[in-house]
Amino acid sequence: MAVLLKVEGLKKYFEIRKSMFSRPIYVKAVNDVSFEIQKGSIFAVVGESGSGKSTLGRTVIKLIEPTSGKILYDGRDITQIEKKDFLEFRRRMQIVQQDPYNSLHPRKLVKDIVGEGLKIHFKMRSDEIYVRIKEILELVGMREEHMFRYPHEFSGGQRQRIAIARALVLRPEFLVLDEPTSALDVSVQARVLALLKELREKFGLTYMFITHNLAVVDHMATHVVVMYLGKIMEMGSKQDIFERASHPYTKALLDSIPSFGTGRRIRSIPRGEIPNPANPPSGCVFHTRCTQAVEMCKVEEPKLVEVSPGHFCRCHFCA
């Protein structure tokens, strides 16, 4: 399969200062991450809160600038593209955010929310824009009359459908879905996930699907990357991760899996909380919580090695 997005050595560090006079500290939210996303796949990014998933999703589509590294979209390094040439890539790569209550402008009509990007990206007449908005709303299960209402008049699930319509109206190829259903009721979640699957098949879309919920990953993903403190711990096909997990962190996450649709977040896996990302542990970043850690893990950082074709693991004991 063709590669749509290739990321090489991607880093995103955030500078934080306790006061104006103190020295800066860096949160390495994404720390030297490399992977490929094949066209048409659903590439799930999982990990606990603070592992860098959202930062990764926002950085690969350049909503935030990377600190360093390459992002090759359809073969072009978009980190090196001038602003005016980037507009076309912006159209091709869209994002649907977690919270449908805050991501839609409260004082704009649905038609203006969904149609906003059309004015920027396409030179269309207003009657053409109207038809396009109507079509896209129907596609996500909404009706023409909804165009003239405000976001607060809709339920969470309907709002997320509007957010999906806003992303799709630009005919993108790649969608970053950042926890798209975690703010929704269980029954609504399943319907939105089914819609996302259907849209992917209809339009040949590629998804980066960010979630805490491994049951959702099992239901949706074709490929999975497991992140911890800004690093990839394990990566492979869905089968590699769910049937042949190699990393102790992945195994612990799988043990904490909720049944599908409960929406429960991964909060506590064995042995305590995630360390402070501004001061990560030495050696293997997971060693402080790992049941298999030995002395070497405290000092030597394991490399991400390919344990079988396409299946990568970062642990001294990965088989």
Ligand SMILES: Nc1ncnc2c1ncn2[C@@H]1O[C@H](COP(=O)(O)OP(=O)(O)OP(=O)(O)O)[C@@H](O)[C@H]1O
């Ligand atoms: N703008 C920012 N400034 C400083 N630190 C940030 C910023 N954005 C994110 N971070 C930090 O980067 C780390 C990774 O955050 P990120 O939101 O990407 O993780 P996440 O895995 O998506 O977690 P969650 O699921 O809770 O959103 C966290 O320690 C977070 O506090």
